[in-house]
Amino acid sequence: MPETTRRADRHADRLSGTRYGNRPTMKDVAARAGVGLKTVSRVVNGEPGVTPDTERRVQEAIDALGFRRNDSARVLRKGRTASIGLVLEDLADPFYGPLSRAVEEVARAHGALLINGSSAEDPEREQELALALCARRVDGLVVIPAGDDHRYLEPEIRAGVATVFVDRPAGKIDADVVLSDNYGGARDGVSHLIAHGHRRIGFIGDMPRIHTAAERLRGYRAAMEDAGIPVEGQWMSLGATDPVRVRRAAEDMLSGPTPVTAIFAGNNRVTVTVIRVLAEQSRPVALVGFDDIELADLLQPGVTVVAQDAAALGRTAAERLFRQLDGSLVAPERIELPTRLITRGSGELPPAG
Amino acid sequence: MPETTRRADRHADRLSGTRYGNRPTMKDVAARAGVGLKTVSRVVNGEPGVTPDTERRVQEAIDALGFRRNDSARVLRKGRTASIGLVLEDLADPFYGPLSRAVEEVARAHGALLINGSSAEDPEREQELALALCARRVDGLVVIPAGDDHRYLEPEIRAGVATVFVDRPAGKIDADVVLSDNYGGARDGVSHLIAHGHRRIGFIGDMPRIHTAAERLRGYRAAMEDAGIPVEGQWMSLGATDPVRVRRAAEDMLSGPTPVTAIFAGNNRVTVTVIRVLAEQSRPVALVGFDDIELADLLQPGVTVVAQDAAALGRTAAERLFRQLDGSLVAPERIELPTRLITRGSGELPPAG
């Protein structure tokens, strides 16, 4: 009866004064090796001042007991945890995978572990996560903001938690920020369509309260204005980017009295849905998407995109974070990484209809 | 001169007896609120036995000082960290994103944080990571094995670290394992090609030391044998799955004296490269891939795949892990999740040539 066994175990633990799990500690190792506690600590941490013979005895005891240093206690004593937190929107989003991996690589190079969590685009959850990470005393925090007010982090930053915001700027506090050039990228993408003869160009983007979405919209407007093209309200869709809504938005702007001949898609999710809708259209419609997508080159036509370098965003942010920890950084800075227009066909289609 | 500043800071810290960063502790809060240490603890943890008035005073002190409980110390005292570790191969791989997210969701539902790291398919790095996580005293470990010997985890498991292996089985130890039906999936996929008239079918897969790769190869062989088709050596490529090598393998099996009329691709990365190669061929070649890929339905033809449910793998593993922690689990088990054949066109092409 396993349940009985287990309960008995717990009872035994209670009796012996140790907890369930009952791991050996340095004290146990010391006792077994017949040395002092501190000597074990020295061996475990490779500190000098231990004779080879003693070291061997200690090592044997460690192996025999299966001892592993408790880093929680170590952290408590030393003050640094050698771990950093990453708060992002959704780990399952293909945009954040490479970003996350890049942060991890930099952390690894600095001997730190990475704790990450998804905010699911919910400001409250972002805050909850970030503060939970602070309570764990991560040395630093890389945040992809969901909310637009980060004053809740002020005490933490003051207390020494290195903090860098990525992809979107921090709200209402002064902090390091690493962004893509969303405005410039969108403007270039839309200008590209205009250069290929389009004038009726649709824009489907996320809610403008999301900074990247607002910036890309701004880029769209700027490109249109530069070309002297007045924008009609029905050409723009600014809201949630779930497939149903995006599909309806695309179909609407393709069917009105002044249907668009080209669409600029505000992010990778939008692009994918728009591709599906366009595949169903009888006449060709040009498309430029923000964010690169896998296999974009294999579709017919290939999908022209404004690509941002997710890995570079992550790497830059993480490196900056560790430079904060070094103390080699002074004032918060705003770093903007360039985007790249990749032409593959869909953005070079001429206006039809 | 930052270095000078810093040294001065350290000196000041030394003097005041606190460390760099100098966070308020419960003691500080207690002093400011004019109450005892334990009373603060009670307020912070919502324990009963504090009058509203006292609670208010404490809360004010907490807010004024920007106090946040140090979970490291808490962990040390309580023995559980409310965090679990996930060791996977590559966070940037689109297959692991959803898996990781699923694990995170389950962890979140249990009030736990997720620490994850990439092994980069290196057994040594896997071990290093897993043991680092154990040193942090994670409550449990979800491991996507890179190596085939996990005896190094035995002391940890004995010490109470809940452990579940995903995607590939544990090596040389008895532990919970959650897998996809790699053998059955591959067999079905290859049988599908055979049912559509193919006899010369190529297989491009990863190194057979990787369990999933070996199982899928076994499925391929079984399907061929069931159909009474002898397999020629040049139809199989078993090695690294970098684009260069896969491309060469595909081109080789398409050009020999007995060229294949269909290819079974052993994983998502292989599938993508094979699609590129096939797009360059003059005659149509059938393709079935293991793992679903985004936009597979939009290609010409759509890509037929054997899909596994990455999120379900992660969810199942994490749930099992927390059941281990509950104590409601007894013996290690091997759970196999079914795969699903999704027909989209490429796998239904008839043999050509």
Next chain:
DNA sequence: CGCGCATCTGACAACGTTGTCCAGGCTCTA
């Protein structure tokens, strides 16, 4: 042979929290 010095070792406090336990003050009842 004794002294000083270098090397090695261990006792002890501290990190910030929580569990245990006891003291004091209050209310309520007889």
Next chain:
DNA sequence: TAGAGCCTGGACAACGTTGTCAGATGCGCG
């Protein structure tokens, strides 16, 4: 009004580690 019992608050130890410091041991040299 006295006593019982409850409620609130606080002192103290413990969690497992590391830094400090002092003691012990052994060695070389005068």
